[in-house]
Amino acid sequence: MTFSGIDAWWWPYLFILIAGWFATDFWRYAGVLVGRRLNEGSQAFEFVRAVATALVAAVISRLILFPTGALAETGVVLRIVAAVLGFAAFKLAGQRVVVGVGVSLAALAAGMVLGF
């Protein structure tokens, strides 16, 4: 039952449907069922929003500290420095996202060129 285990044109699609679509949209539909009953501004809403935000924040630090693929070849110190510089620039520029992203990317690129 692996991706290449069954030699039929439809098998990869079925594999993606079950292991990909079902495994992902299951959570989205569960979110609709709960969210339908929540009101903005209620205590329960506030709590779920805090959980959702902390989750996304954990995704952010994972992408910076433990990346996969090509980014994994850069040094962890360089990535942290680039992210911190970007965030500082973002705050100094009156919370402009473009500035933060631009400075971070420039710092990362400079670090890569210099061989960090």
Added chain:
Amino acid sequence: MLWFLRGMRTNFSLPTFILMAAFVGFAGFARESGIEMAHAVFMTVMVWALPAQIVLIAGITAGATLPATMIAVALSSVRLMPMVTTLVPELKTGKTRTRTLVFLSHFIAVTAWVMATERVHRVPRQFRTVFFIGFAMTLSLLNVGVVLLVYLFAARIPAMVLGALFFLTPVYFLTSLWATARAHVVKLAMVAGLALGPLFHVLTPELDLLLAGLCGGTIAFVLARSPMFRPKGDGQ
């Protein structure tokens, strides 16, 4: 219809560009992993969550079984549930059908969630679902186009460029989430999640996001209610 078009137009913006850049990285990764173009496109349409798609490809190339791959993907996608749960009350009116919400929920992923959280409160409530579908469906289709273009035309993408493209996403999430945090509790949750994410990644790599979300969210929720954190003022 006007609000559908306005939703579509929201894609002329930095976040959409960043997500497209991230999908250039995804398509490059999928192609190097030996995934066929049709399968990569099908994945993007049906899954529409970048981390889940990367976990799916990792399972495929490792020769993992269907149940094992499904569990790994499901674990990486739990985060979508609280995101959908908080966006739905902002999008719905008393008359919105569940069918509509189920349909639009498929298009909720991190970028769409961050952008919608930022913009949807400026849209009159009765038009919010239409606005969101116009925006998020277009975002999804644009990235299907990106995957196609990379497969058809891009030569091997240099590792350095791929690395830089992958770095755009976390930095964008970090700054835009902070910029749109109106309530104090959201900033507390961000700090808690940023700190707990790596900790749980080392302790329990399989459940790290879920545990960091639950613990970080609970800590932020409790702290925001304690008198110690109140006088600092909300929205600062």
